[in-house]
Amino acid sequence: MAVVIAIANQKGGVGKTTTAIHLADGLARRGSATLLVDLDAQGNCSSIFLDPVDREASVHELFRAQKPARDLAHKTRNPQLQILPSVIELAEIETLLAGNVDGFFRLREGLSWPDGPEYVVMDCPPNLGLLTLNALVAANYCILPILASRFSLDGIRTMLDTIETVRHRFHQDLQVLGALMTMYNDRTAISGAVLEPTQDLVRVFDTRISRSVQVEEAHLMRQTLFEYSPGGKITAEYEALIQEVLHGIEKG
Ligand SMILES: Nc1ncnc2c1ncn2[C@@H]1O[C@H](COP(=O)(O)OP(=O)(O)OP(=O)(O)O)[C@@H](O)[C@H]1O
Ligand SMILES: [Mg+2]
Numbered sequence: 001m002a003v004v005i006a007i008a009n010q011k012g013g014v015g016k017t018t019t020a021i022h023l024a025d026g027l028a029r030r031g032s033a034t035l036l037v038d039l040d041a042q043g044n045c046s047s048i049f050l051d052p053v054d055r056e057a058s059v060h061e062l063f064r065a066q067k068p069a070r071d072l073a074h075k076t077r078n079p080q081l082q083i084l085p086s087v088i089e090l091a092e093i094e095t096l097l098a099g100n101v102d103g104f105f106r107l108r109e110g111l112s113w114p115d116g117p118e119y120v121v122m123d124c125p126p127n128l129g130l131l132t133l134n135a136l137v138a139a140n141y142c143i144l145p146i147l148a149s150r151f152s153l154d155g156i157r158t159m160l161d162t163i164e165t166v167r168h169r170f171h172q173d174l175q176v177l178g179a180l181m182t183m184y185n186d187r188t189a190i191s192g193a194v195l196e197p198t199q200d201l202v203r204v205f206d207t208r209i210s211r212s213v214q215v216e217e218a219h220l221m222r223q224t225l226f227e228y229s230p231g232g233k234i235t236a237e238y239e240a241l242i243q244e245v246l247h248g249i250e251k252g
Contacts, residue, residue, distance in 0.1 A: 002035075002111070002113070002116055002117050002118060002119060002120045003118065003119050003120070003140055003141065003249055004111065004119075004120040004122070004138055004139045004140050004141070005023065005119065005120065005121050005122065005139060005140070005141045005142070005143060005177070005245070006122045006124060006132075006135040006136055006138070006139035006141070006142045006143070007019050007020040007023070007121065007122060007123055007124060007142075007143050007145065008124040008132055008135060008136065008142055008143075008144060008159065009124075009126070009144050009145055009146060009155060009156075009159055010126060010127050010128045010132070010155060010158065010159060010162075011126060011146075011147075011151070011152070011155040012126035013126070013147075014126075014145045014146055014147050014152075014155075014182060015145040015147070015180070015182030015183060015209065016123055016124060016126070016145050017040065017044045017045050017123050018182070018209075018215055018219075019143065019145050019180060019182065019209075019241075020036060020045055020121050020122065020123035021036070021045055021048055021123075021224055022224060022225060022226070022238040022241075023121050023143075023238075023241070023242060023245065024036035024081060024083075024119070024121040025078055025081060025224045025226055026226060026238055026239065026241075026242045027118075027119045027121070027242060028078050028079075028080035028081035029078065029080070029226055030242070031080060032080060032117075032118040032119055033080050033082075033116075033117040033118050033119075034080060034081050034082070034117050034118065034119040034120070034121065035069065035073055035081075035082045035083070035084060035111075035116070035117040035119070035120045035121070036049075036081065036082070036083045036084070036121050036122075036123070037059060037069070037083075037084045037107075037111075037120060037121070037122040037123065037135075038059060038083065038084065038085050038086035038123050039059065039086065039090070039107075039122055039123055039124050039125055039131045039132070039134070039135055040086055040090075040123055040124070040125040040126075040131075041086055041087070041088050041089070041090040041091040041125065042086075042088075042125075043085065043086040043087065043088065044123075044219075045083070045085075045086070045123045046083060046085035046086050047222065048219065048222050048223070048224060049074075049076040049077070049078075049081075049083050049085075049222075050074055050076070050083060050085050052087075053074070053085050053087065054087070055087045055089050057072060057074070057085070058072065058084070058085050058086060058087040058090070059072065059084045059085065059086055059087075059090065060086075060087050060089055060090050060093065062084070062106060062107065062110040063090075063093045063096070063097060063106050063107070063110075063131075063134075064093065064096065066106060066109070066110065067110070068110050068112075068113065069084055069110050069111050069113055069116075070113045070116060072084055082117065090131070093130065093131065094129050094130045094131065097130055098130070103130055103134075104130070104133050104134060104137050104170065105134075105137060106134055107122075107134035107135060107137070107138040108134070108137050108138040111138055120138075122135045122138070122139065128158070128159075128162055133162075133166065136162070136163060136166040136174060137166060137170050137171070139174055140173055140174065140175065141174070141175050141176075141177045141248075141249065142163060142174060142175070142176050142177065143176075143177050143178060143179075143180055143245070144156060144159055144176065144178070144179045144180065144202070145179075145180045145182045146179050146180065146181060146182065146194075146198065147181075147182060147183055148181060148183075148184060148185075148188070148190050148191040148193075148194040148195070149190065149194065150190070150194075152194055152198070153194065153197055153198065153201070156179060156198060156201055156202060157201065160176070160201060160202060163176060175252075176202055176203070177203075177205075177245060177248045177249070178202065178203040178204055178205040178244075178248065179198055179201075179202050179203070179204045179205070180204075180205045180207070180208075180209065180241065181194075181195065181198075181204065181205070181208040181209065182208075182209045183209065183210070183211040184208040184209060184210055184211065185210065185211055186208070205241060205244050206244060207237055207240040207241045207244050208237070209234065209237050209238070209241070210233065210234055210237060212232075212233070212234040214228065214229050214232055214234055214235075215234065225238060226238075
């Protein structure tokens with residue numbers, strides 16, 4: 001059985017996609033077969049690894065026609081990394097599946113894959129709609145990227161409530177691995193001011209991801225930081241995050 005990790009926060013622009021890309025690429029670079037699932041109709045994850053695909057070759061078909069992930073996954077330039085890409089039409093899935101009794105379970109079912117990847121990393125959209133709920137129902141673990149800003153705490157509370165509901169209603173073994181401070185600048189007062197109250201709510205990763213122009217540069221080149229800046233400071237931070245994630249999973 002794969003270890004399934006959802007990267008989620010209903011707030012937009014907090015670093016979900018960047019975290020998902022680097023966690024997946026990094027795990028694959030360590031030699032583990034990994035599947036990156038793009039659940040955002042914006043398709044930002046997909047665009048780093050693939051040219052646009054047709055709807056029929058995307059995660060859309062998993063939701064619409066219940067096709068298994070193994071038939072929809074695409075190879076990437078990283079031999080251990082596969083991706084289940086998104087398309088813009090994914091936005092209509094929310095309405096298509098609304099009121100459908102098994103609507104929350106499509107992803108969990110689609111990901112059941114004997115001899116499949118060791119890790120599945122899912123990039124969630126910035127809302128608590130059906131796609132994010134599908135990810136939480138399918139996941140064993142959840143990582144919550146957050147920005148050091150005044151409004152992050154409310155967002156985290158809502159997210160933790162949602163996770164609690166999913167645990168309660170659907171399954172008990174969904175664990176929050178931690179909140180990840182992204183675009184962090186330890187010279188600003190707000191960063192420290194948000195860190196402490198967040199730690200009261202949820203475990204916060206020791207690793208913090210700094211703000212760095214290299215992230216946008218790498219995305220622009222359609223590369224990951226492991227490709228664009230192998231020796232960079234921010235690349236090392238993602239390496240450290242992966243260590244921490246693996247340690248957290250081991251501890252269970
Ligand atoms: N550490 C960083 N330093 C500087 N810029 C960053 C960093 N991480 C992410 N960014 C940039 O911030 C923006 C938002 O990041 P990202 O797309 O990962 O967030 P998101 O939570 O997935 O957003 P959305 O909610 O829209 O899906 C992007 O333009 C990204 O390139
Ligand atoms: Mg995103």
